[in-house]
Amino acid sequence: MTGGVAIPGEPGIPALLGRCNTREAKGIPEGCDGSDDAGPWFEDDFGGGGLMPPFDSVDWDADPDWEWHRARDDTPEQIFALLDEARPQRCGARAALAPGGVGLDGLSTVEHSRGKGKFSLRWIIVHLIEEYARHNGHADLIRESIDGQKGE
Amino acid sequence: MTQTFDPGTRTEAPVRADELTALRGFLDYHRDTFRWKCAGLTQDQLARALSPSTMTLGGMMKHLALVEVGWFCNAMLDEPYPPPFDDVDWDADPDWEWHTAQHDDPVELRALYDDCVRQADAAIDRSLAQGGLDAPSVRKDRQDGGPYALRWVMLHMIEEYARHNGHADLIRESIDGETGE
Numbered sequence: 001m002t003g004g005v006a007i008p009g010e011p012g013i014p015a016l017l018g019r020c021n022t023r024e025a026k027g028i029p030e031g032c033d034g035s036d037d038a039g040p041w042f043e044d045d046f047g048g049g050g051l052m053p054p055f056d057s058v059d060w061d062a063d064p065d066w067e068w069h070r071a072r073d074d075t076p077e078q079i080f081a082l083l084d085e086a087r088p089q090r091c092g093a094r095a096a097l098a099p100g101g102v103g104l105d106g107l108s109t110v111e112h113s114r115g116k117g118k119f120s121l122r123w124i125i126v127h128l129i130e131e132y133a134r135h136n137g138h139a140d141l142i143r144e145s146i147d148g149q150k151g152e
Numbered sequence: 153m154t155q156t157f158d159p160g161t162r163t164e165a166p167v168r169a170d171e172l173t174a175l176r177g178f179l180d181y182h183r184d185t186f187r188w189k190c191a192g193l194t195q196d197q198l199a200r201a202l203s204p205s206t207m208t209l210g211g212m213m214k215h216l217a218l219v220e221v222g223w224f225c226n227a228m229l230d231e232p233y234p235p236p237f238d239d240v241d242w243d244a245d246p247d248w249e250w251h252t253a254q255h256d257d258p259v260e261l262r263a264l265y266d267d268c269v270r271q272a273d274a275a276i277d278r279s280l281a282q283g284g285l286d287a288p289s290v291r292k293d294r295q296d297g298g299p300y301a302l303r304w305v306m307l308h309m310i311e312e313y314a315r316h317n318g319h320a321d322l323i324r325e326s327i328d329g330e331t332g333e
Binding site: 104105107112116117118119120122123126127129130131132133134135136137138139140141142144145148150 | 165166167168169171174175178182202203204205207307310311312313314315316317318319320321322323
């Protein structure tokens with residue numbers, strides 16, 4: 001095995017999950033704070049700053065799912081460190097919510113990909129809650145398939 | 153007969169809205185996403201689990217019907233549970249709704265779910281009339297003894313649905329290969 005994954009016991013995943021998409025098992029930490037179909041949120045979209053490494057130098061046109069594919073080459077320690085590092089970089093949201101900031105009605109710098117205009121910070125925060133919850137649902141079944149561990 | 157849902161009609165949360173509109177938008181988005189994940193499947197398919205998990209989509213639909221009226225009608229307003237939940241011996245089987253769904257016709261199961269969602273929406277309106285998103289629940293939290301705010305219940309239901317939709321994503325893909333956010 002050239003690198004670890006976020007969850008121990010990875011070699012058992014394809015067999016246990018059958019036709020399920022195994023990328024779900026490998027990229028959850030990077031996927032949450034890196035990018036998804038609608039783009040990254042707190043650092044880049046809201047505050048207008050650039051993405052943090054390693055996401056700032058990725059050729060997304062070459063592989064729109066780079067973070068999901070790349071995670072298999074990372075050790076668990078590298079992936080967890082990246083997820084932890086991404087949190088304090090949510091500076092755009094922090095400034096917006098500080099006294100005198102634009103607040104939850106503040107608008108993102110980028111616009112919706114299907115023409116709905118800018119996102120409010122309120123939408124972004126609730127979206128991240130439901131994004132995490134849905135991926136935690138995936139994680140529930142993937143983890144149970146790996147070593148039987150479960151729990152709400 | 154199977155359940156139907158056109159994903160083109162799915163509610164989307166408006167990207168710029170006041171708090172209540174945003175919360176109701178996300179809740180309806182996940183209700184519709186769940187309907188979509190269950191649509192087009194036979195009673196046998198709705199009763200399939202993705203081993204080693206024992207969750208099924210049919211059981212999940214009956215569970216979410218129960219959770220809708222459990223939070224918005226019973227916990228918030230102390231209203232009684234509607235049939236069939238009012239007549240269950242929960243001590244005999246605390247997971248009754250998960251276990252019995254395999255015997256339910258898919259269309260009747262969906263009708264029960266839709267009816268519970270309608271009752272929940274009406275209950276949300278009654279709570280809002282009493283105190284907006286700060287409206288306190290009649291039933292109290294078992295740990296701290298205080299009421300829940302309607303705001304917390306709305307957010308909890310969004311994450312409850314989103315997590316179950318994550319389960320539904322993988323269960324549905326294992327049944328017939330259908331995927332989609």
